[in-house]
Amino acid sequence: MKNTTIIAATFIVGIIIIASIYGVYSLYSPTSSSSSTSNPTVNPTASPTATESPTSTATIKPTTKPTTSSNTQTSSTSSTPTPTPAPTEVTVTDGAGNTMTIPLPVTRIAALDGGIAEILCAMGCRDLIVGRTDSCTMPPSILSVKSYGENDYAPNVEALITLDPDVIFASSMLPYNPTAYQQLKNAGIPVYIIDTTTPEPTNPSKLTKDELYALSPPIDFTCGLMQNFTKIVGHQTEVDSYVKWAQNYNKIVKDRIYALTPSQQVKTYLEWYGYGRTFVTASVYQAGGINIAENQTVYSPTLSTEFIVEQNPSAIIVLIASPSHNINDFIAARNDVLNRTSLQNVDAVKYGRVYVCDFYARSGVRCVIGYLYWAKWLQPSLFSDIDPAIVNQELNQKFFGTAIAGTFAYP
Structure with missing residues (x-):
């Protein structure tokens, strides 16, 4: 029993160390898709019907210049629409189920996980990142940002609190260090955890082809996460571009595996x-x-x-x-x-x-x-x-x- 306990403890510590480098979210596939996925069977669609090109219509030119009536209103009064003020905050729920309110606009981000930092850079938010950890090494441009700890399991809490970012993004490894996690939240900094802290084993061996096809691979998780990030940092155009690119390859793999x-x-x-x-x-x-x-x-x-x-x-x-x-x-x-x-x-x-x-x-x-x-x-x-x-x-x-x-x- 003692040996079993030692092995288990060693394994848990090992998991925390290695998973904290990139986050547990990289290891599992959510079982529900964030967006609908079509069955690979392609149904024929009707071909677009040809339409006639628009024809020119003869315009009759008036023979006399219209006269202006003294009773004709020469100017109209139109009200200028009042612009909608930019939101000053957004309320979101993170991957761990925590609801938080984040002040807008976000101009200072601390990214504690390597995968998160790379996502934000791909979205065009590199200039918003003011803090990272040693685990954030991609893309190479991120290395010029000051590091605040080893990874999101072992961040430099005091330095991050002094940095005072608008929001901290981290993987589920941060809550495994409850002291650091709570200290950051107690400092009034919104801490957004991107994934669940309790992943469940998934056994698709008894699923039908269609059920397996409908399961969300990591690509769907990343695309959904980026869409969630747009509520906080914007950059919808960049996200749409990535989603279109990634889902193209996602469909290629799913369609071929389906057979x-x-x-x-x-x-x-x-x-x-x-x-x-x-x-x-x-x-x-x-x-x-x-x-x-x-x-x-x-x-x-x-x-x-x-x-x-x-x-x-x-x-x-x-x-x-x-x-x-x-x-x-x-x-x-x-x-x-x-x-x-x-x-x-x-x-x-x-x-x-x-x-x-x-x-x-x-x-x-x-x-x-x-x-x-x-x-x-x-x-x-x-x-x-x-x-x-x-x-x-x-x-x-x-x-x-x-x-x-x-x-x-x-x-």
């Missing part, structure tokens, strides 16, 4: 922060796989070696944190799995189907990139025409106006 039969889905072991540690998420199914942990009753269980070997996954996806996005971090993580003696008879290791993904590619604006990588890894024949690395550079140019070096997935 798979259960026998074509790839049995997958998803690992994060150490051997056996996984989480129960629908994202594996949405990329064309089957999660070997689907029947676990907690969101982030630890699987035994015997269980993993018995399940014999055909693919292994390892999630890592690489703030510098150095390819050597990915190579080392992959080799660690390939060299595990206990897994030498597992198909994923025997056939080299071990893949490594950065948390950054599963959260925020880059969730599109992770989604495409997972789908291409698990169903390569369905996505041979898509190169996620090229899509990543497309994202950089389109929403940050620059090329950004670094590795986000391997190989």
Whole structure:
């Protein structure tokens, strides 16, 4: 019992440390969509009917100049509409269910999570960010903003209170440090938590194709979060542009995965922060796989070696944190799995189907990139025409106006 307690405690601390880098929200897919998603079956639509071009109408020119009557009113009195005053505050409910009132306009933001900071920059709000944490490293322009702590689990509370931003954005890792969370709220600063603090395990194995298609992947979460942010910081045009771009790739993946039969889905072991540690998420199914942990009753269980070997996954996806996005971090993580003696008879290791993904590619604006990588890894024949690395550079140019070096997935 004592050993079990120590293992559990170590695991919890590990989860907090690694998840706090990018936020728990990057690891799960909400089960309800923030926007309606159509079934992939395309119904024919009526072709637009041709209309006649407008024809010119002859105008009869008066032969005499009209006379002005002395009784004709030569000027009219029109009232100028009173402009609607700009709102001075907005009341919103965050992802953790907390309702708060935020003064407007917002001109000073503290972003404590890397994914959040990148979302705000993609929205055109980089100049509004006056504080970040060490975990906020993308895009590179954010590095010029002063850091106020290690991450949103361990922020520098006193310095943030002195900074006095209009609003603080953080992931669900901040409430896991209740002292820091409460101190910031007690200082009168609105603290917006973007995601739930109690994620639930999701097992879509018994869903129909249509039910699986309707599940919201991380792309839907990011798009919905950005729409919520517009109520606070505006920039609706930028958000509309991102949503249109991201949902295009979202539909491509969903439509192609929809055609798979259960026998074509790839049995997958998803690992994060150490051997056996996984989480129960629908994202594996949405990329064309089957999660070997689907029947676990907690969101982030630890699987035994015997269980993993018995399940014999055909693919292994390892999630890592690489703030510098150095390819050597990915190579080392992959080799660690390939060299595990206990897994030498597992198909994923025997056939080299071990893949490594950065948390950054599963959260925020880059969730599109992770989604495409997972789908291409698990169903390569369905996505041979898509190169996620090229899509990543497309994202950089389109929403940050620059090329950004670094590795986000391997190989």
